[in-house]
Amino acid sequence: MEKIKNYINGKLVESSSGNYIDNYNPASGKVYSLVPDSNEDDINAAVLAANTAFQSWSKTSKKYRSDLLMRLASKIEEYSEELIIAESRDNGKPEALARLVDIPRASENFRFFATAILHFSSELHDMDGKALNYTLREPIGVAACISPWNLPLYLLTWKIAPALAAGNTVVAKPSEVTPMTAYILSKICAEIDFPPGVLNIVHGIGSKIGDFLTGHEDTPIVSFTGGTQTGRHIAGIASPMFKKISLELGGKNPNIVFADANFDKAVTMAVKAGFSNQGQICLCGSRLFIQDEIYEKFKKALLEKVSKLKVGDPQDDGMDLGAVVSEEHMNKVLSKITQAKKIGGNILTGGNRKLIEGDLLNGYYIEPTVIENLPFDCEVNQEEIFGPVLTLIPFKDEEEVINMANSTKYGLSASIFTENISKGHRVAAAIKSGVVWINTWLLRDLRIPFGGMKQSGVGREGGFKSLQFFTEPKNVCIKI
Ligand code: NAD
16 A cells, blocks of 8 residues: 655655554545654654755745746646546545646646746835835745645645745645645655755644644744634644734635526536535535525526536546545535534435445445525534535525625635626625625636635735745835
């Protein structure tokens, strides 16, 4: 069975304990590789390597760093088929989705920040000819980059690319549930002789080693994407140490369909927003608000499409949904469906684990599930489920839907469907979330400020915002 290795100081190494944890293939429910069960010593070794490498890496030219990151991007493309298969096997997502989204985006992240750094500039404040202030933007040190399991390589590279481009070094901690593509990335780095210590990847259980990384005195920057609870815990450790922190957390995103929406487009998008990646995207539109006048017609059209979604072997290109990421997560999602039923939720379709005969019988499949008749303020409609579960909520008018949409503790993203552009702008302005789409969902421009309000996060990533986060501004004032 393949043993994944840590990547520290340019070398692929075992964890210092020599212990491993099982890595499951969600499609079959079987263990297929082993993940290093790292400990404090491994984190210390990685931070030391990164801190040492920072002395030289932070002084390299932008062009040098840009060229190296471009090289990494090309290598990801060269190894894309291996990465696609690995991402699907580790996470349960259809290979077709990894081919369309995850792996192209991983190389794109490197290309994007490799070029962005060449165009990054800072400010000058002229005091009417009496003095000049100019702002330097300097790399900070070792960045702790912690990423989740839902878009494993996509989100890992979204952090490490800007951190490295800006001249920091990195200790990355991928999710222990989906470590494989990070491991392949580290093998690629070793193959192209990436400078030792600049990027380090330590695998292991977040709750066991995370605090050593986020609380280490030599990691002045912490960039985290994951659940709100974990984010709160990390903030509790890093904030009193005055570290720079970026937190990209959970969401319970409203998808609002007005009666005047383009009906067919809104139905298609509602299905996509509800079930892509088995509903395991922080931006999924898991609360679907439909205006009264079209509620029944929309529900019928939606159910027709949902009933045609195919769930099964992620390797089969005909599948729309694969497996959810783990047995534990599957049981959590199913328990939310049970809870919904208990409080009067009407399961319109799905609602159960899906068993696939043969080799995949123990895989973690869930039927795409649509539920109605739940109060907008019940727990199921307030807490993130992060699975293929969509709830339908009718609404009367703008005021009512805005109140319901804003009622959760989250504020990550929202979609609004209407052909009335003034209404679209008005509702977008009233929605409390970091990202609002009008007549679309998940249309991403990597330059935009991306992040959440309320308990969906702190700070913004994307474009120059990422480069600003990963640099420290220093103002120099010259008296003329
Ligand atoms: P999680 O919070 O359980 O884990 C995320 C990462 O944190 C993992 O690598 C884990 O090992 C690590 N971790 C766990 N405990 C830690 C600790 N004490 N210190 C440091 N690191 C620790 O999240 P998950 O279940 O992997 O991912 C799902 C969550 O991520 C969902 O809530 C989803 O909404 C969120 N998410 C948010 C975004 C966004 O951009 N806002 C994107 C994707 C996922």
